[in-house]
Amino acid sequence: MSDNKTTINELKSIVESFVDERDWKQFHSPKNLAMSLSVEVAELMELFQWLSLDQAREAMKAGETRENAIAKIADILIYTLAFCNRNNIDITDAVKKKMEKNIQKYPADKFKGHF
Numbered sequence: 001m002s003d004n005k006t007t008i009n010e011l012k013s014i015v016e017s018f019v020d021e022r023d024w025k026q027f028h029s030p031k032n033l034a035m036s037l038s039v040e041v042a043e044l045m046e047l048f049q050w051l052s053l054d055q056a057r058e059a060m061k062a063g064e065t066r067e068n069a070i071a072k073i074a075d076i077l078i079y080t081l082a083f084c085n086r087n088n089i090d091i092t093d094a095v096k097k098k099m100e101k102n103i104q105k106y107p108a109d110k111f112k113g114h115f
């Protein structure tokens, strides 16, 4: 599986099967999943906590920090997909709608190169 051959729906199904096989839906309240997602994001930040900007960029080129960051990013997406599964969220529709709002809010001709 790779990004250019996999649909979001396939990933959602993999996560859903994993959860179903363990009877974990009962634990997947919006609160629990939001908190779990936040914990995983914090664990990603922890990898770079005491590094300079340049050290953090260097750490993502190869090695243990990069591997750990990839694992954390996977956890973050897994919890995101679990949240979508439990709450009937079409993430493609949600991302497209939010990006349309972002395009309106931050027109490229006014925000190019700065915030």
Ligand SMILES: [Mg+2]
Pocket: 040, 043, 075
């Ligand atoms: Mg964890």
